[in-house]
Amino acid sequence: MRVQLIRTAVIALALLPLPAAAAVLPDDRADLMYHYYDGGGVTIDGPSLLVRKKFAEKYAASANYYVDMVSSASIDVITTASPYTETRTQYGVGFEYLRNKVTYAAAFSNSSENDYEADTATLSISQDMFGDLTTVSLFFTRGWDDVTRRGDATFADEIDRRIYGVDISQVATRNMVLGLSYETITEEGFLNNPYRQVRYVDPDAAVGFSFEPERYPRTRTGNALSLRARYFLPYRAAIQGEYRFYTDTWDILAHTAEVSYTHPLDDEWTFDVRYRFYTQDAAEFYSDLFPRSDFQNFLARDKELSTMTSHTLGFGVAYEFKSPRMSFLSRSSLNLRYDRMRFEYDDFRDISTTGFAPGTEPFYSFDADVIRFFFSGWF
């Protein structure tokens, strides 16, 4: 039996970002990246290729190819199933059209793995106004997911997703830019994981608890609001602060805060450092251990819906150069970014430990390393 731990749906749209500035299309560029994640018994790595090109300064096209090669022996997998490997492949294309100060964009992506298929389409419009000091973007995303289950040909279900978002970017002073984003996400359908189980107190079981399948509501609406500011320091560096507030109909309330600092050196090196803090309250129907079987209408034991905190400390180095061998590239860069993450759960217990009565096991926590190594070329 396998556990499908990565919710691929929302991810599919994340890889084609909004147009960067409404008055000028971004430069032609290709990025080839190797990504690596290792934490909590899960290792995922793979390539990501992103290419964009503009035509006549009016049109732009972009394409993305991305693969996750998953090797999972996570806490959920080892306590309820057996370790597995899997590959998820994602393709995306995007188009932009710039006319006067308005950029129209459309993007489509498809993510595919053996038990999950996600299609996502996004339309957006972005405009500069008030003397180009303000950029307002609106976007609408629609997603269609097909959920199946390995080893069970009779199971098939869907998710229908709609996302509406507004982004406002404001040049505040000669040295500071402010940003505000608001997004509302509505999902309908099979929102849980066909493999995941919840546990309940069971005096008849040897370990004192038993498992049963999780049961989620078939709708979820979430709202997120974020504010950010980026400031140019006089000796040529940049500092940024960001805060996001999230709430949804499952009663999850989350705060995200991040500070980052960018420091260039000469014309070749750029260093980044960042710290991110995240905290959330558990979903209303979440429990690590229910008192009995079929305790309530909705049951969840997904640690992603628990009361948790995460800390991320990240570093990045970029080296920019002009490659004599690849003369068609006006400039190139080599980049290495490393993040260390720590996840701490306040109401999700580590049931892989032994010698504890059910409900007294230590709370789970784990560390993760995330590495991105990529080459960028501008042409």
Next chain:
Amino acid sequence: MRAVRIAGLLLVAAAACGCSRVEPWVKPYERENIADPIMAWDRDPVSSSYMRHVFEAREGARGALGASGGGCGCN
């Protein structure tokens, strides 16, 4: 939340109705620092979109992480 949504839409509608008579307090020729590549919200989309995926797959919150604008304000 619906009130917030309507307020947001009204704000954008007001902004869209041709209000270009506001004199920009940062002139186009004063945007040297804002146009600096290090001031971009998102210098490497291939990396930031991947990190967004890493967080959204492991946390309950989603969204409102996109950013656009700033830049040189040319054309």
Next chain:
Amino acid sequence: MNTRSGFQVAALLAALAAFAWQASATDGSAPAPAFTLASRAGGEVSLADLKGQVVMINFWASWCGPCRKEFPALDQIYAKYKPMGFTLVAINVESEKEDAEKFLATTPASFPILFDPDNKVSGSYGVSAMPTTVLVDRQGRVRWLHRAYKPGDEAKYIEQIRAALREKA
């Protein structure tokens, strides 16, 4: 709720799409504001010195992508029309010369480059876009102002230059 939200979004998209911004404007015949600026070639250049010629003034910066793209086209225009009583001055608006010099090392220009580091001249010409190109006739009046640059705009520049060259001083 979904259909209503859909309509709201569609209405907004339509409102934004209808918003148009004019890329260029033709002006009447106000006298061009005077200036005296340091030149890259040494010394100073005054607008008064150039009276009698058709003058094209281009406000640019090395951090402005369209400005950089415009340079080769400006170079060609300068070379072609200089013998006919035309001159082109490119006024750099950056507070320090360093980045402009770096750009000019890789993209040489044969026309005069002037420096306006405190932006007084940019302000007097009401520069509201980068780049901005102004055409001054033989009598020192502003005849045409063009904001922004897209490939192909140089045809409009040439049209205006030729019309101004046909006029008597």
